[in-house]
Amino acid sequence: MMRLATFISGLFLISHGALAQDHALAMHGAPQLLPDFKNYNYASPNALQGRTLRQAQIGxxxxxxxxxxxxxxxxxxxxxxxxxxxxxxxxxxxxxxxxxxxxxxxxxxxxxxxxxxxxxxxxxxxxxxxxxxxxxxxxxxxxxxxxxxxxxxxxxxxxxxxxxxxxxxxxxxxxxxxxxxxxxxxxxxxxxxxxxxxxxxxxxxxxPLGSGPYEITEVTPGAQVRFEKRADYWADKLPHNLGRHNFAVILEDYYRDEATAFEAFKAGDLDIWFESNPQRWTTGYNFPAAIDGRIVKENITLGTPSGLRAFVMNTRRPLLANRAIRKAMDLTFDFQWINKILYGDVYRRTDSYFGNTELSASGKPMSDGEAELLSRSLIPRTELELGYKAPESDGTGRDRTKRTEAMQLLEQAGFEMLGNSLISPNGQKVELEILVQRRSDERLALSWRRMLAGIGIDLKVRLIDSSQYQRRLQSFDFDLISYNYYASLSPGNEQIYYWGSEAADTPGSRNYAGIKDFAVDTAATTLTRAESIEDFVTAARALDRALMSGRYFIPLYHNPVQWVARWHYVEHPSRHSAYGARLDTWWMNHDN
Known part of the structure; x- marks a missing residue:
């Protein structure tokens, strides 16, 4: 946290006059590297060149x-x-x-x-x-x-x-x-x-044909893409490319699911594996190649915000336009039980889009600047002042206190229980569907399904292939989805595309929740106009506060490190970027 605060704040300590340099452009202040820089500091100019990297894609x-x-x-x-x-x-x-x-x-x-x-x-x-x-x-x-x-x-x-x-x-x-x-x-x-x-x-x-370091030379539709390094790549000797784009060939093989792909990695058919399954990371590497050191496991520290991995609720659906049911559904999500039973207690609960940085509003009182930006919000002022705090359960997976609190909210909003079913104010049984494209997300959603049943909500979990999933997302044809919103250290225009009112009506945008709030638009736009650290942080916190207090998501969890497993001959520089591993700086050393 201290590193990130210093990292972000330091940008604004340099006068804007430094922008006269013409080799680079920074969002705020001056660029870190001088015109005569030799290479990026997370790349090694002595990196070995050549060989073929085999990597998996899912879907x-x-x-x-x-x-x-x-x-x-x-x-x-x-x-x-x-x-x-x-x-x-x-x-x-x-x-x-x-x-x-x-x-x-x-x-x-x-x-x-x-x-x-x-x-x-x-x-x-x-x-x-x-x-x-x-x-x-x-x-x-x-x-x-x-x-x-x-x-x-x-x-x-x-x-x-x-x-x-x-x-x-x-x-x-x-x-x-x-x-x-x-x-x-x-x-x-x-x-x-x-x-x-x-x-x-x-x-x-x-x-495709471009000017980049690789060209596609062979394709098996749906199964494999072969990227080959161009021998005549024009920018190979530029400083920012020294120690980068080191593989002669990159083969990307597509697998239907992670389990099949991981078996290919274990067998030596893949060279690197970016792990996303905590149980596999903690208990699944007891096979010979990992035990004898031929496969190396690494935790790579991240210097970026937590982002927002969440179940996203589509407020275009009349039922989910009701804030009471969204809040009640959040109360049922027992993170403490899920983290312990499904993930071995390795994750942290996410309660902020910009978690782990000074841009986060979590646990902070609303400033006057934030209040001004959010003055026209659809969210009640009292809820904005309180901010979002993720519910904490007793860890049993059947927390009666949280269930009672959820039912009180629903009854106040006109819902009622009939037998084991929740009935909406218009007399309809509450039935929802969540779309997922990974088995791991299906497992998580099924656990939540059981928790929602305790307040009478019937959640259907539907696992679909990646192509169908993308089509449904692009047309906003869903009740709920599992999605991971990435967050950077310099949020800007993309926030309007993620959360803006206009984006809510634009097919293909990432405003999957259908958020339409003038205050969110104002905070997101203000991010791109900030000229001081105070204005920048205020706008980011206002945006964070509105997104989380609006109850558009069931925030899930995040990992403060990146899990990477690699065969011993895949090597990387001694330090990584603030954004974690950059595969274009890695190389092969079969003498290792």
Whole structure:
């Protein structure tokens, strides 16, 4: 906690005048690395090159187009095949360094940003990256891209290309948004001569082509993707790429479930395993390769917020629009029992979206600044002042006190029990369905199902495949889902896409709960306008307070470390980024 507070606060101690440097751009203050930096400090310039890494993905895919909401795209195409004008340094909350753009300059008020394209930047087919490609990518994604692309890129008022290597974006004057130059800096750049002939909205198995370090050379639809390192990759010797992109080939095999994939890892068919099952982590590594040291287990410390893994309740459904039933359902979730019985007491209960950082509102009184931002909230002022506190049970899985409290809430809201069933105020039996796509989530949801039965709610748990799950999410066709909202050290525009009122009516957005609260919109927007640490923290806490007090979620749990198991010949640098393991900095050493 101390490291994170210092990490975030330190950003604002540097004057904004330092932004005159043109090699990088930071959300607040100056970038950490100077123009003559040698490499990212979580990468090793001496990393070995070559070999094949075999990695698992769970589920399936029917598309190689990461820019469409149609179909289910294969993983990691955006990161390995395509590049942006700027590259993110993962040991800072939000700082970007020149990649396709060798220079970047932004006005002090961030009303415009200018990029100078690197003279050597080339796509995989040898064609140079030009200002026309940047302009094409912006216009294509603004008009036909994913909902988040359309939202962000529509904030550009004008784009000018005075020459083949220079692009200037000028943003709409209201509202001011200090994050937009960085958002544009992370825009994927596509070759106009290729994607001008393709349907960017189609679920397609056409091989993608970008300027990134890898290209896809072979595909088995739904089963495997082969990424090969480009021998002619134009940016291989740039400082931020030294010690990165070390594998010659990355094979990503798709498995129906984690149990099958883990057996493949044990057998040596996979080289690395990012563990998500606590019971397996604590008791499942008693096989020969793990016992004799050929497989190495590591706990990698994370320097990021907890995020929000939760059961998300869709308030578009009339029944779940009722705050009383949402609060009652939260009261029934016996985390103490679940953590002990299902997970061996390894998790911590989540009670904040920004948990473990100073951005969290948990346990803190509401400040005057927060109160002002939340003054027009739909949530009662008394509940905002109290904030969210996760229920604590007796750990039996059948806490009568919590059940009684839940029933009192429901009765006050007009619900009643008829036999073993809860009846809504309009006379209907309360029946709900939760969608899950993993066996582990199914097991958790089934445990909660039994707890909800104690207050008469019939919860059906439905396990569906990843493609169907994504389709249902994109159209908001569900009562409840299991979902993990990631949180960064520098929350910004994505928060509007996650929680904003407009996003609630935008298919494909991540406002799965259907939140429509002017105060949430205000807090999320204020995050992108903050010029001081006080304003930034106040906005984050106000957002956190409204999200958690609104009872849109059943907060689950989080892990303060990252669990990674690897075969002994897979190696990594001596330190990791604030965001945990970065696989693009790892390498193979078969002499180990």
């Amino acid at each position: 399936s895919f029917d598309s190689l187009n990461p820019f469409s909401i149609r179909g289910n795209s294969a993983k990691n195409i955006r990161e390995r095949v395509f590049e942006s004008l700027l590259d993110r340094h993962y040991d800072e909350p939000f700082a970007l360094y020149g990649l396709l753009a060798e220079k970047v300059t932004a006005d002090d008020d961030r009303s415009s940003v200018t990029f100078t394209i690197h003279r050597q930047a080339k796509f995989a087919d040898g064609q140079p990256v030009t200002a026309a490609d940047v302009a094409f990518s912006w216009q294509l994604l603004r008009d036909q891209g994913r909902p988040n692309h359309r939202y962000y890129y529509d904030q550009v008022e004008t784009l000018t290309t005075p020459n083949n290597r220079t692009v200037t974006f000028t943003f709409k004057p209201s509202p001011p948004d200090r994050e937009l130059p960085l958002i544009i800096g992370l825009m994927p750049i596509m070759p106009k001569h290729i994607y001008g002939e393709r349907d960017i909205q189609a679920a397609s198995l056409n091989l």
